[in-house]
Amino acid sequence: IVHIAALNKDRKIDDYQRIYNKIAEKIREEDEYDGYIGYGPILVRLGWHSSGTYDKTNNSGGSYGGTYRFKLESSDPSNNGLQNAAKFLDPIYKEFNWISHGDLYTLGAVCAVQEAQGPKIPWRPGRVDLPETETPANGRLPDANNGADYVRNFYARLRMNDREAVALTGAHCLGRTHYKNSGFDGPWGAASNSFTNEFFVNLLNEQWKLEKNKSGNYQYDSPKGYMMLKTDYALIQDPSYLKIVKEFANDEASFFKEFASSFQKLLENGIDYPKGAPQYIFKTLDEQDI
Numbered sequence: 001i002v003h004i005a006a007l008n009k010d011r012k013i014d015d016y017q018r019i020y021n022k023i024a025e026k027i028r029e030e031d032e033y034d035g036y037i038g039y040g041p042i043l044v045r046l047g048w049h050s051s052g053t054y055d056k057t058n059n060s061g062g063s064y065g066g067t068y069r070f071k072l073e074s075s076d077p078s079n080n081g082l083q084n085a086a087k088f089l090d091p092i093y094k095e096f097n098w099i100s101h102g103d104l105y106t107l108g109a110v111c112a113v114q115e116a117q118g119p120k121i122p123w124r125p126g127r128v129d130l131p132e133t134e135t136p137a138n139g140r141l142p143d144a145n146n147g148a149d150y151v152r153n154f155y156a157r158l159r160m161n162d163r164e165a166v167a168l169t170g171a172h173c174l175g176r177t178h179y180k181n182s183g184f185d186g187p188w189g190a191a192s193n194s195f196t197n198e199f200f201v202n203l204l205n206e207q208w209k210l211e212k213n214k215s216g217n218y219q220y221d222s223p224k225g226y227m228m229l230k231t232d233y234a235l236i237q238d239p240s241y242l243k244i245v246k247e248f249a250n251d252e253a254s255f256f257k258e259f260a261s262s263f264q265k266l267l268e269n270g271i272d273y274p275k276g277a278p279q280y281i282f283k284t285l286d287e288q289d290i
């Protein structure tokens, strides 16, 4: 399968910066969402889930077609709760309906990371809405009840190596699990809306105890009320992953650098960009004194 980015000559960086600003202002405005965590984390998760269906074996899935907008994909149990992010973006799509859904979902995720004081994520437009028939089947997104071998194989399907896999999972510095969405609960203590290397620091510094929660799922809990999924904890069980976790826990700049490149790669998996395709780095609201 080939997905070629469509170059739109009429749209320049300030068209996309205007959409970025709308999303960023709405995140600021609607700050009470999910116990004052806000919409940032769930916007990051929507951008990731709409890209995480990619399969390198036949270059299928991924963010290009914006197929999350179809029932088959948005009703995937792995996507429970993401409807809140889609609803958040709806009025913005109505105002700027020249943008494709794939571009909107990924732009929303880039905006959320940057407005949470995370690294700048370079972003390229050109995704094209595909018909419902192109929607990938359910089951391509990862299952948290697994260890290191599963994590490595899962990320390999997305063309990600160990360093990219650890960096990407570092986005779990944001937000929290919600019992009704995924059958995991917490962390009550560390849910945050700031993008930092906190996730790696928690992994290394907390005492973790494997517990069976009330839905029968296993998760690691700490005395401070933090939690880790089994797929999170796998990153300190595997020697290769552990080395990278230690690097990122001790050097936030190196985590930021790796996250920026891995996240752009994740959001662009499966898309061929023609020579000269524009790449944008958006200003944060703070940088524009908004």
Ligand code: HEM
Pocket (backbone or CB within 6 Å): 041, 042, 044, 045, 048, 080, 081, 142, 143, 144, 145, 151, 154, 168, 169, 171, 172, 174, 175, 176, 177, 178, 179, 181, 182, 183, 184, 229, 231, 263
């Ligand atoms: C093995 C890989 C992964 C697994 C198994 C996994 C699993 C999960 C689960 C179960 C939740 C809780 C959902 C809920 O209950 O609302 C969650 C939340 C989240 N995930 Fe992941 N995840 C993975 C990788 C990633 C990646 C690569 C990113 C982004 C780069 C990411 C970003 C997030 C964010 C931001 C949240 C918080 C959402 C919120 O607060 O509503 N995750 N993840």
Ligand SMILES: O=C1CCNc2c1cnc1ccccc21
Pocket (backbone or CB within 6 Å): 172, 173, 174, 175, 176, 177, 187, 190, 191, 192, 198, 199, 202, 226, 227, 228, 229, 232
């Ligand atoms: O240690 C943290 C910080 C707050 N958020 C999460 C942590 C660990 N694992 C997670 C897994 C999914 C969503 C959020 C988190």
